[in-house]
Amino acid sequence: MVDVVAQGPGQDPLAQDFVRFAVESGVLRFGEFKTKAGRMSPYFFNAGLFDDGSKMGRLAEFYAKALIASGIEFDMVFGPAYKGIPLAATVAVELARHGRNVPFAYNRKEAKDHGEGGTLVGAPLKGRVLIVDDVMSAGTAARESIALIQAAGAIPHAMAIALDRQEKATENGLDVEHSAVQYVRQQLGMKVCTIAKLADLLLYLSQTGGAEMRAHHERVSAYRERYGVNEG
Known part of the structure; x- marks a missing residue:
């Protein structure tokens, strides 16, 4: 169970609990890490380290609670290979537990030339699709x-x-001047639900003795000062 603890004014309790969970699980680490963009980041988030049943169950619950709170409507869940595959499956299970049963699908990196063939596995892609990553x-x-979703005739929503x-x-x-999330929202016209943001991480660090x-x-603040986007 995700136990949401009361927080101060203006705080997002779910986000703060998630950051704490990620830090305590060793998924959110601090040090020096090179990003895909070639930057030296003072923190690194590796979801692959949610690597046992208990952690994945709690992670799925955070996703489900954030999605329900967002009010975003969708008809099915899609998980991009590879990290998105267990995420899509466990989030679909958790959503069903919350009374919102939806089909899910995922893709392979390479097409299968026997059996059912193709790159897609699971429910047929149709309707408004939620991508989980x-x-x-x-x-x-x-x-x-x-x-992939558009090629199947569905809507990446x-x-x-x-x-x-x-x-x-x-x-x-x-x-x-924009982030990847802003690009998806503003240029692709898709809705984006996030469990936590860098601002939530900074708040957690500022309140942890x-x-x-x-x-x-101090290091994460300096990094955001240099590479952060204007959320206004």
């Missing part, structure tokens, strides 16, 4: 999923991700 860095995975890094995307090796957390907060 961990984070969006450049939006490349989102565009690939969108192309929304995305759900665990963490919005709220930082500038890169195009042709150059920083741009100890010199180590204060140092992490």
Whole structure:
């Protein structure tokens, strides 16, 4: 169960509980990590480390609660290979537990030439499709999923991700003024549901005692100052 603890004014209790869960699970780590864009980030979120049944169950519950709270409507769930596959399956199970039973599907990286064949597995893609993934860095995975969904005659309607890094995307090796999430919302016209944002992580670090957390907060704040996007 995800136990949402009361927070101060203006805080998102679900987001704060998720950040705490990710840190305690070792999924959200601090140090020096090179991003796909070539930046040295002071933190790294690796959803592949939600690697046992208990962690995946709690993660799915966070997704389901965030989706229900968002009010976003959709007809089915799609998980892009590879990390999106267990996410789509477990989120569909958790949504059903909350009384919202929807079909789900996922893709293979390579087409299967025997059995049912093709790259898609699970329920047929149709209606308004929700893509479930961990984070969006450049939006490349989102565009690939969108192309698959459209080719099947369905509508890429929304995305759900665990963490919005709220930082500038890169195009042709150059920083741009929008994030991948903003691109999906503004340019592709899709809805995006996030469990937590970088701002939630900074709030968590600012409210967690100890010199180590204060140092992490300082480094993450400096990173956001340099690469963060204008959310206005």
